[in-house]
Amino acid sequence: MVSFAIKMTRRHKLSVFKVNKTIEEINDKIKRGEAVVVNAEEMIDIVRKEGAIEAAKKVDVVTTGTFGTMCSSGALLNFGHTAPKIKAAKVWLNDVEAYGSLAAVDLYIGASAVKKGDPLNAVHPGRFEYGGGHVIEDLIAKKPVKLSAEGYGTDCYPAKRIEMEIFIDDLKEATLLNPRNAYQNYSVATNSTDKTIYTYMGVLKPGFANATYSSAGQLSPLLNDPFYLTTGIGTRIFLGGGVGYVIWHGTQHNPNEERNERGVPKTGAGALAVVGDMKQMSPDFIKGASILGYGVSLSVGVGIPIPVLNEEIAFFTSVSDEEINAYIFDYGHDYPLKIDNNYGLTNYKELKSGFITINGKKVPTAPLSSYSGAVKIAETLKQWILDRKFFLTKPSALLPQSKDYEPLKYLKKYEKNL
Amino acid sequence: MISKKVVLRFPEEIAGKPLVSDICKKFDLTFNIMRANIFPRKEGILTLEISGEKASFTSGIQYLKDNGVSINFVEESINRDENKCYHCGFCVAVCPTEALTIINRKTMKVDLFKDRCIACGYCVRVCPAKAMSLPEEF
Numbered sequence: 001m002v003s004f005a006i007k008m009t010r011r012h013k014l015s016v017f018k019v020n021k022t023i024e025e026i027n028d029k030i031k032r033g034e035a036v037v038v039n040a041e042e043m044i045d046i047v048r049k050e051g052a053i054e055a056a057k058k059v060d061v062v063t064t065g066t067f068g069t070m071c072s073s074g075a076l077l078n079f080g081h082t083a084p085k086i087k088a089a090k091v092w093l094n095d096v097e098a099y100g101s102l103a104a105v106d107l108y109i110g111a112s113a114v115k116k117g118d119p120l121n122a123v124h125p126g127r128f129e130y131g132g133g134h135v136i137e138d139l140i141a142k143k144p145v146k147l148s149a150e151g152y153g154t155d156c157y158p159a160k161r162i163e164m165e166i167f168i169d170d171l172k173e174a175t176l177l178n179p180r181n182a183y184q185n186y187s188v189a190t191n192s193t194d195k196t197i198y199t200y201m202g203v204l205k206p207g208f209a210n211a212t213y214s215s216a217g218q219l220s221p222l223l224n225d226p227f228y229l230t231t232g233i234g235t236r237i238f239l240g241g242g243v244g245y246v247i248w249h250g251t252q253h254n255p256n257e258e259r260n261e262r263g264v265p266k267t268g269a270g271a272l273a274v275v276g277d278m279k280q281m282s283p284d285f286i287k288g289a290s291i292l293g294y295g296v297s298l299s300v301g302v303g304i305p306i307p308v309l310n311e312e313i314a315f316f317t318s319v320s321d322e323e324i325n326a327y328i329f330d331y332g333h334d335y336p337l338k339i340d341n342n343y344g345l346t347n348y349k350e351l352k353s354g355f356i357t358i359n360g361k362k363v364p365t366a367p368l369s370s371y372s373g374a375v376k377i378a379e380t381l382k383q384w385i386l387d388r389k390f391f392l393t394k395p396s397a398l399l400p401q402s403k404d405y406e407p408l409k410y411l412k413k414y415e416k417n418l
Numbered sequence: 419m420i421s422k423k424v425v426l427r428f429p430e431e432i433a434g435k436p437l438v439s440d441i442c443k444k445f446d447l448t449f450n451i452m453r454a455n456i457f458p459r460k461e462g463i464l465t466l467e468i469s470g471e472k473a474s475f476t477s478g479i480q481y482l483k484d485n486g487v488s489i490n491f492v493e494e495s496i497n498r499d500e501n502k503c504y505h506c507g508f509c510v511a512v513c514p515t516e517a518l519t520i521i522n523r524k525t526m527k528v529d530l531f532k533d534r535c536i537a538c539g540y541c542v543r544v545c546p547a548k549a550m551s552l553p554e555e556f
């Protein structure tokens with residue numbers, strides 16, 4: 001009797017939602033070719049016109065995308081044993097140093113490593129022509145890469161030095177393993193000083209003469225799942241043109257950042273650690289980046305499907321640019337000194353219009369993250385699902401959650417305003 | 419009436435001559451200075467927009483050439499490798515003439531208007547994908 005009662009409550013779980021779908025049901029629909037898939041930009045109008053409940057009934061999956069420079073990316077490679085064998089303690093790929101102290105022939109190359117002998121910022125701003133990000137792109141583009149390694153020689157691994165050419169298809173494993181990608185939101189950067197500065201947020205001209213921002217806004221994955229309700233550990237995603245997975249929260253993940261009335265964080269907040277097979281990836285969605293005066297990085301394309309399980313998720317995925325805020329920070333003075341100060345709040349509609357207002361002055365803006373790339377990613381992912389090549393996953397564990405979340409809290413607030 | 423942006427390079431020996439004011443007087447051309455640099459070895463680089471009647475424009479340019487000035491037309495110089503450009507927008511932040519700009523605010527694709535370019539080279543240095551290029555002479 002007891003177990004029956006539990007089963008009953010589970011089945012008819014006193015759901016607070018009017019629409020209740022499961023991932024299994026959605027996957028069945030995908031299999032039958034009946035799933036309704038839209039991208040996060042298309043979802044805005046659907047929810048505005050039909051309301052969250054009707055939208056949740058109608059739409060099964062919302063696809064998102066983002067394509068920008070994401071530091072904290074890298075590749076884990078295994079280059080296979082040479083004859084004689086080497087325990088590679090120091091490794092370089094195209095003269096960019098990788099980390100070899102994992103085992104004998106495993107290595108990790110960080111996206112921001114620079115090439116041996118790079119003048120760095122000796123002549124400021126440095127060009128940073130080639131580095132880890134470019135090695136990763138070259139491998140994915142199926143170009144040959146020179147590997148040099150040094151070992152100290154052991155009885156089982158006698159070789160002390162090797163040099164060889166590697167191709168991605170000859171490697172046993174080539175895994176993109178990025179500790180922090182797809183930042184939920186990001187700061188807007190400007191410069192209060194009287195000098196041009198060269199930052200990872202691009203070139204910022206003196207006297208608040210311009211501002212830059214770096215998010216896909218309404219298309220960005222975690223802005224459409226602001227409380228990480230469906231994106232968690234094990235979520236299958238689009239990564240760099242292939243299939244990847246979320247494996248952990250990203251380093252610096254902070255779910256408790258300040259949020260707006262839609263529950264959307266006003267700054268960085270959440271982030272994801274992701275993994276994927278580089279052999280499936282394409283240089284169209286993974287690009288080495290040389291950032292003037294700053295260093296090398298990697299532009300990564302990430303797309304996440306969001307299953308529309310209920311009306312609240314439909315509501316969250318309908319967020320539009322004007323409903324996503326971002327703080328404006330001074331990268332000339334405050335940011336480098338870690339001074340907690342901002343120049344106001346803007347939103348992505350304003351940012352994308354080309355101008356924002358800082359201290360009452362009209363300031364031109366430029367994006368750093370490719371919106372057209374984000375659209376392409378969301379559309380590709382949509383097509384994969386429609387072609388029944390890509391199925392949704394239920395996370396095996398959730399990411400660290402926000403204390404601000406309560407079911408329906410934000411949807412109710414929103415409906416009141418309608 | 420034509421109007422073209424040109425980059426003039428004056429070797430040290432002729433850097434002191436008033437060649438530009440000569441072409442105004444002799445050929446009835448007008449000019450607008452867009453950028454001027456004098457390098458340590460005294461070579462001078464001047465980016466100008468020169469306007470006037472087609473015939474006098476041609477003779478004016480010839481006059482400069484005859485006097486040892488090397489000339490490059492800006493319009494045909496800037497190039498974007500469309501396979502490399504992924505429309506990030508880094509270049510939009512630095513282009514002084516809105517030759518690189520975003521017209522369509524829905525697609526957010528970065529447009530290139532070659533006729534607005536003054537060959538300053540900022541985008542070439544800034545583009546993270548190395549999609550922008552100018553010929554070596556610039």
Ligand code: SF4
Pocket residue numbers: 498502503504505506507508509510528544545546547548549550
């Ligand atoms: S910076 Fe380079 S890649 Fe980015 S939009 Fe400009 S030309 Fe294209």
Ligand code: SF4
Pocket residue numbers: 496512513514515516517518534535536537538539540541542
């Ligand atoms: S060289 Fe590049 S930055 Fe300079 S004007 Fe031409 S397009 Fe703009």
